[in-house]
Amino acid sequence: MGNEVKKELLDDFFKALIKYEEFKEQLKETKLTPNLTVLLYGPPGTGKTSLTRGFAKKYDIPICIVESDRLVSPLLGDTIKNIRGVVELAADISKERGAFILFFDELDAIGSERSNIHEVGEIKRAVISFLQVIDRINYEGVPLAIFGATNHQHQLDSAIWRRFTFHFEFDFPNYHLRKQIIESFINKIKKAKIGVDNSIFSNLNNEYKEIHAIAKELENKLGRKISEFDDNVLWEEISKKSKIDGLLKLTYGYSGSDIERGTRVALFKAISTELLTYDMFFNSLRLVGGTAIHVERQDVLSSTKIRANRTKISEERRKRLPSPPEI
Numbered sequence: 001m002g003n004e005v006k007k008e009l010l011d012d013f014f015k016a017l018i019k020y021e022e023f024k025e026q027l028k029e030t031k032l033t034p035n036l037t038v039l040l041y042g043p044p045g046t047g048k049t050s051l052t053r054g055f056a057k058k059y060d061i062p063i064c065i066v067e068s069d070r071l072v073s074p075l076l077g078d079t080i081k082n083i084r085g086v087v088e089l090a091a092d093i094s095k096e097r098g099a100f101i102l103f104f105d106e107l108d109a110i111g112s113e114r115s116n117i118h119e120v121g122e123i124k125r126a127v128i129s130f131l132q133v134i135d136r137i138n139y140e141g142v143p144l145a146i147f148g149a150t151n152h153q154h155q156l157d158s159a160i161w162r163r164f165t166f167h168f169e170f171d172f173p174n175y176h177l178r179k180q181i182i183e184s185f186i187n188k189i190k191k192a193k194i195g196v197d198n199s200i201f202s203n204l205n206n207e208y209k210e211i212h213a214i215a216k217e218l219e220n221k222l223g224r225k226i227s228e229f230d231d232n233v234l235w236e237e238i239s240k241k242s243k244i245d246g247l248l249k250l251t252y253g254y255s256g257s258d259i260e261r262g263t264r265v266a267l268f269k270a271i272s273t274e275l276l277t278y279d280m281f282f283n284s285l286r287l288v289g290g291t292a293i294h295v296e297r298q299d300v301l302s303s304t305k306i307r308a309n310r311t312k313i314s315e316e317r318r319k320r321l322p323s324p325p326e327i
């Protein structure tokens with residue numbers, strides 16, 4: 001799902017959440033009332049939490065972020081009690097004050113083999129309890145939205161997966177988005193009145209233009225749209241045609257959060273010299289490295305490296321992905 005589409009849908013969701021009380025009764029009659037549940041999944045540092053926080057702020061809706069693993073206790077009874085406790089408390093607040101967001105981060109801690117609950121039967125009971133409490137809230141028509149975020153969607157219990165009305169996938173930013181993210185961080189530094197060498201912007205622009213031109217040419221040649229990640233043709237073509245060795249190439253497989261970390265490192269250096277240079281920025285980003293290396297995303301990495309391996313790995317990954325939601 002494209003970033004813009006995702007933002008638009010989330011925007012609609014938040015608008016509806018604000019008006020939910022007003023339309024509650026009419027909605028009940030239609031029997032089509034959607035559960036106010038949103039599942040965000042994808043690699044760490046790709047904006048699941050920050051985007052939700054951003055929307056909550058935009059619409060002035062209070063949000064409470066729960067680290068799900070903190071609800072898990074070796075005593076199953078306690079896990080269930082903790083889950084109920086949190087949701088019921090949020091529901092009470094929501095009944096009194098209107099729209100409210102309860103955000104379960106690392107939701108897989110409750111409902112997957114990865115959780116600290118070891119016995120399969122116990123996982124099931126914790127999951128069932130989680131689903132029951134969500135169902136009840138939805139049935140009561142409380143304007144409480146429940147968000148769940150996970151980096152391990154293929155491990156998430158399929159019942160949880162199905163129960164969430166909306167599913168939004170997050171992925172590593174493509175070169176268009178990486179350019180925007182880099183520019184936004186550099187502009188922040190500039191705004192803080194720390195000198196920024198303009199070659200950062202000009203080099204970035206030149207590299208972008210070159211990649212984009214090759215991408216367009218390749219699309220024309222192949223007669224189809226290409227994606228930087230789903231298809232390994234783009235970077236192969238680039239390596240044949242160009243000597244690009246800039247920020248966009250370096251940050252292939254980086255998350256927004258990796259770019260942010262690299263910027264922080266660069267900023268540290270820039271403060272002492274009072275000028276952020278291109279080399280400083282490039283080297284800092286290289287130093288922090290990209291998340292794709294750490295999260296079994298060889299499919300992302302292989303487009304520049306091990307092509308033969310890619311198909312095999314992505315097939316295995318596909319097998320592990322949860323089944324599509326039932327409608």
Ligand SMILES: Nc1ncnc2c1ncn2[C@@H]1O[C@H](COP(=O)(O)OP(=O)(O)O)[C@@H](O)[C@H]1O
Binds near residue numbers: 043045049051257
């Ligand atoms: N698409 C993005 N655009 C700009 N910044 C991003 C993006 N994705 C992540 N970040 C940066 O990384 C930080 C951590 O992201 P976060 O929302 O916590 O990721 P996740 O919840 O997916 O692990 C954010 O505060 C933000 O500064």
Ligand SMILES: [Mg+2]
Binds near residue numbers: 048049050149
């Ligand atoms: Mg997060």
